[in-house]
Amino acid sequence: VSSVTAALAAQRPAWEALLRIPSVSGPGGDPGEVAASARAIAEFLRAAGAEHVEVLEPPGGLPAVVAQAAGPPGAPAVLLYGHHDVVLPGPPEAWTSPPFEPTVRGIRLYGRGTADCKWSIAVMAALVAAHGGRPPVTLRLLVEGEEEVGSASLPWILGERPELAGSDVFVILDGANPRTGTPGLATSFRGRLTCVVDVRVLRGPVHSGAGGVVPDALAVLVRLLASLHDEDGAVAVPGLLRGRPAGEDPGDLGAVLADAGALPGVRVTGRGTVAERRGLGPAISVLGMDVPAIEDSTHVLHPAARARLEVRLAPEQPLADAQTAVEGHLRRQAAFGAHVIVGFDSRAVAGFRGDPRGVHLSALAAALTAEFGRGAVLSAEGGSVPAAGMLAAHGPVLVPGLAEPEAREHGVDESISLADLDALTRGLARYLDGLASPAGS
Numbered sequence: 001v002s003s004v005t006a007a008l009a010a011q012r013p014a015w016e017a018l019l020r021i022p023s024v025s026g027p028g029g030d031p032g033e034v035a036a037s038a039r040a041i042a043e044f045l046r047a048a049g050a051e052h053v054e055v056l057e058p059p060g061g062l063p064a065v066v067a068q069a070a071g072p073p074g075a076p077a078v079l080l081y082g083h084h085d086v087v088l089p090g091p092p093e094a095w096t097s098p099p100f101e102p103t104v105r106g107i108r109l110y111g112r113g114t115a116d117c118k119w120s121i122a123v124m125a126a127l128v129a130a131h132g133g134r135p136p137v138t139l140r141l142l143v144e145g146e147e148e149v150g151s152a153s154l155p156w157i158l159g160e161r162p163e164l165a166g167s168d169v170f171v172i173l174d175g176a177n178p179r180t181g182t183p184g185l186a187t188s189f190r191g192r193l194t195c196v197v198d199v200r201v202l203r204g205p206v207h208s209g210a211g212g213v214v215p216d217a218l219a220v221l222v223r224l225l226a227s228l229h230d231e232d233g234a235v236a237v238p239g240l241l242r243g244r245p246a247g248e249d250p251g252d253l254g255a256v257l258a259d260a261g262a263l264p265g266v267r268v269t270g271r272g273t274v275a276e277r278r279g280l281g282p283a284i285s286v287l288g289m290d291v292p293a294i295e296d297s298t299h300v301l302h303p304a305a306r307a308r309l310e311v312r313l314a315p316e317q318p319l320a321d322a323q324t325a326v327e328g329h330l331r332r333q334a335a336f337g338a339h340v341i342v343g344f345d346s347r348a349v350a351g352f353r354g355d356p357r358g359v360h361l362s363a364l365a366a367a368l369t370a371e372f373g374r375g376a377v378l379s380a381e382g383g384s385v386p387a388a389g390m391l392a393a394h395g396p397v398l399v400p401g402l403a404e405p406e407a408r409e410h411g412v413d414e415s416i417s418l419a420d421l422d423a424l425t426r427g428l429a430r431y432l433d434g435l436a437s438p439a440g441s
């Protein structure tokens with residue numbers, strides 16, 4: 001276990017070189033940089049002692065890296081999953097240090113991709129190198145390049161390399177800790193749908209002197225969006241499920257608001273604990289609207305208006321049922337006979353619900369507790385990780401992480417705690433040792 005600390009330290013300069021590559025997968029990113037990132041990761045894993053290192057190029061997708069480090073014959077196989085794509089950093093001048101120049105301040109390392117999710121690659125390499133490429137269990141490594149854009153190529157990757165899904169345990173290195181210094185394990189992720197709702201009331205623009213008789217599409221759209229939540233701000237769409245807590249941390253509502261940077265007097269939405277509202281319940285957010293800009297607006301009733309909605313789903317909600325529920329609600333609630341067209345994005349993400357009492361989860365929780373010196377906290381996560389839902393069909397899925405609220409994933413000044421990176425890697429090494437030689441054997 002202590003040798004992983006040395007391996008992490010030795011690999012640090014090479015790992016920081018990976019953080020300098022702006023591997024943005026979404027709009028505004030350069031696919032050439034994602035490809036360069038994949039090549040650099042392949043080299044990095046090879047240098048750590050991994051075998052069968054390959055860059056896979058999914059048709060129409062972005063490159064992923066797969067590799068292996070074989071354990072003794074008959075040893076269990078563990079898939080370690082991570083991703084090397086990142087989201088745009090936003091204006092570089094908003095950052096304290098440049099987003100693609102990894103910089104240490106205190107115990108934290110700052111830079112885009114530190115918390116989400118290039119630490120996963122550091123962990124993989126350290127676990128391989130610590131055992132000279134011969135770990136106590138077989139490690140299969142998968143670093144994909146499309147997590148931030150919905151993991152559309154992941155089914156293709158799993159089809160090309162069937163041994164990946166044939167592993168005994170799946171460890172997704174893309175979770176979160178509740179606080180710096182406290183280990184967390186995600187027991188669920190929500191599903192996610194996005195759709196564009198298009199409201200039409202007129203054949204074309206009309207003089208606003210007709211207002212009072214003739215409806216305008218903007219007002220109808222705003223009223224329709226208001227119908228998605230009740231007076232407490234809880235989702236009011238019939239048919240969207242709410243999960244029941246099963247031992248997850250209930251969370252602290254005030255801390256969540258504070259971490260989000262809520263302004264004085266701003267209150268929480270919904271009902272129940274943080275786990276019930278954010279982890280296990282549905283949420284609907286308005287991501288964008290096509291509306292006239294105020295400075296261009298004039299005395300006209302608008303014929304049509306559109307909004308893009310994001311719907312986060314209870315972990316166990318089937319995607320098709322959720323689509324039907326959302327579309328049905330939007331059509332039923334349209335005022336004044338407005339025509340409503342709902343178009344769903346094809347990149348929906350299924351939710352994931354693990355077993356909070358599973359033996360692997362308990363073993364990893366114990367290992368993390370030992371290495372952090374603080375009890376591991378089980379959490380129902382509000383985000384969506386496509387790989388979790390896909391891999392859960394093949395075996396137990398474990399989701400340790402590093403991205404605490406302080407990490408500001410997707411935000412400005414993203415960072416990780418280097419102390420926690422070390423403790424997490426040691427915890428995983430301890431868990432893998434236990435898996436290789438279960439107590440009593």
Ligand SMILES: [Zn+2]
Pocket residue numbers: 116148409410
């Ligand atoms: Zn992300």
